[in-house]
């Protein structure tokens with residue numbers, strides 16, 4: 001197993017200018033995050049609220065924490081109110097979006113979020129259906145948000161060895177982002193396309209991703 005620093009360097013050397021790397025540190029200890037931090041990494045992804053808050057309290061304040069897991073409604077106040085999360089990538093329903101907005105206003109913060117779209121074959125993956133998302137933006141539903149900035153789209157490809165399917169999923173996400181921008185001409189700053197994980201991020205970048213979320217290829221296997 002190469003060191004975390006060596007793995008980070010190897011991945012970074014493959015990233016085109018303008019593609020941001022989020023190091024997915026979920027289920028790995030704070031020491032592993034500190035090692036990546038020492039190697040210059042500043043953006044980290046976590047999938048559980050308590051784990052993110054515990055690590056944020058123990059680690060340097062200039063880390064940009066991304067929340068990438070399914071966010072339960074009963075955890076929104078805690079996450080948003082903490083003020084430590086830089087980007088909530090996994091907003092998977094309008095109900096969750098409205099709740100984040102209400103809690104952000106209450107806490108006096110502006111939350112930056114991505115909307116998560118579901119295009120993958122698996123039924124278990126969370127996210128808006130593409131038509132649902134297009135409908136939301138075409139009807140101007142985002143205009144009533146008071147304390148939330150939607151910065152773009154997040155998604156995952158199907159979990160399959162069929163590269164054609166993975167390529168098609170990433171293409172579908174990229175064209176959904178373009179369709180949203182076209183449907184909502186007054187939408188500002190909808191720039192981020194977050195897609196690609198350890199095994200498929202080069203395909204995601206080829207399809208237009210400008211943010212990739214890589215865990216295993218940096219930190220090794222997770223102990224769940």
Ligand SMILES: *Cc1c(COP(=O)(O)O)cnc(C)c1O
Pocket residue numbers: 024026047068069196197198199213214215216217
């Ligand atoms: C765990 C996770 C990743 C990272 O997956 P790896 O295969 O370890 O790179 C990326 N995105 C999301 C949403 C995840 O939950």
